[in-house]
Amino acid sequence: MKPQYSGREVLITGGLGFLGSSLAIRLSALGANVTIVDSLVRGCGGNPYNVSSLKGRVRVFRCDIGGASQSLYRSVRRAEVIFNLAGEISHSHSVRFPRRDALLNATAQLHFLEHCSRMVPGIRVVYSGTRQVYGVPRYLPVDENHPVSPIDFNGIHKYVAAMYHWHYARMKRLDSVVLNLTNVYGPRMALAVPCQGFLANFIRKAVTRQRLEVFGDGQQLRDPVFVDDAVDAFLAAGSVETLASRAYNVGGPEPLEVGRIAQIASHLGGLPPPLLRPFPDDSKKIDIGSYCTDTSLIRRELEWAPRVSFEDGLSRTLEYYRTELRHYLPVRDAEPHCQLAPSLERLPRAAAAR
């Protein structure tokens, strides 16, 4: 990847988050000039500590992508490739605060893409989509032709953002592509933010030595993907000469039962075996049953494959938090208070008119 990114101007939105910062660290090592924009909206997982190792080597602007700040405009204008990871990923939050989710995941993306298409027309934009757009799988493994049927607001709004990306690509105004990610895990996960999914929950408990709990019978399948593998997928999508498709499903190396995932985490964390618990109502409503990814398309077209086994990836994750935990805990934000940037709270008349 070195030659493709060395000396290139790369913009990462949501770059202080788990995946965004991991991408920033890798890109910086590859010699890219990295600019990060992140609004640090409470509940979305941004954490400046994530890029503390890059001090002086990346530009970081605190601004929201739906806004109209000079920092944002300057960052966009200089970019040669954009990794667009800003947004809210919590399904639970979206159920309780649907309008907040709409603003953060849909409206802000429309504003951002419109800006990009005017300032840097035709630029490659790689968007972090989600498997949640497929809803309850009708077959496994799930490929890109699976019908779309999101079962919560987060899935709806992430799909809206994906449709925006495709629309700009179809109009040849941006060269955008969507990666539909399954559960990504690894160092820098936002353990301090609640409702970030079961893996963050398991890892937090394994690190803080609390016994793990599994909802239901533990037989649901998931195929977690280690963050380094996910970063590789973004780098591939950002650097391939010509995009053959506009959506790729990104999944882990093997499907595992959630009960097995909990066992591995408990074992690596030196804890007793996990407990089985009935599904809480809130979680049941937005549960999708088993999921695993058909990665044939991205393997074929982007020559990407997940390489890190779950045991290996989780070991490296727990290792990270053994020394860095204090920067990720305690859980401070019990609520995703709507600390939206002004431009998201109220659209200025001029913006609304265009």
Added chain:
Amino acid sequence: MKPQYSGREVLITGGLGFLGSSLAIRLSALGANVTIVDSLVRGCGGNPYNVSSLKGRVRVFRCDIGGASQSLYRSVRRAEVIFNLAGEISHSHSVRFPRRDALLNATAQLHFLEHCSRMVPGIRVVYSGTRQVYGVPRYLPVDENHPVSPIDFNGIHKYVAAMYHWHYARMKRLDSVVLNLTNVYGPRMALAVPCQGFLANFIRKAVTRQRLEVFGDGQQLRDPVFVDDAVDAFLAAGSVETLASRAYNVGGPEPLEVGRIAQIASHLGGLPPPLLRPFPDDSKKIDIGSYCTDTSLIRRELEWAPRVSFEDGLSRTLEYYRTELRHYLPVRDAEPHCQLAPSLERLPRAAAAR
């Protein structure tokens, strides 16, 4: 239909528009107590003259469904069934003003449905969707299983609104259903508003005695549905005891080539045959080729079928405008200026926080 609607409290959003007002007139004749809310946003086709024949027999409130007005709340609270037709239908407008389209068709609907689900939980809501969500048809006729792939912002945002309706139905918070309409035509079409589609354009020209122009070779298929038939579909969806499906495609009695449609309109308008013109770039970009509807599902489950032939429907349409034209012309709004209600222009802090 008389017994199902007699004495019932019915709310129609967008009730001053073409289809909404036609529904109001029919429901009023059936003995329903009709309340209309309409924000009369410029460019969306609302026209108070449409319901002038109902004076004193319907309540009309000028308020936007994304807002927080007392009129809206009172209207929702008393409703027993809701026909949700508010929105922008112009694809051309949406291309030029994507954010406006997002506010009117997506954000406002989320606000509205959230209000409805709290104030009148479980209420039947019938939403006016569009065939545009399917994009360029992959096969004809298009059924409800056709993949979704909107090619313009209007199609994207109408699909978002549809997903919202399904979400509330899945959560059992509303009993909502979406009718995906193909080209609807008839008396009260918004001839004064530009960019309302080719049929409004043909009818305006036929009525004002200008020669019709057809873009392309005129061989594209469409299956226009007469407004009385469309109204019947809404009445059926609003009154059936239990909804078997959550989306129905609504189409006309037969597919016709656009060239043939133009010939019929020219003939009925006493004009020379239409001229063929190359597609303008703007229109070409959002053109979907041929379209016609598979109406099997709605025929089977709602016992609805289109009954009015295009020739008959168009005669009745031209007949209407022969006496009423002055209330629909001249074309006053060359631009869909963003005359949004305040709540849509800027979300109050309280609304954004929920």
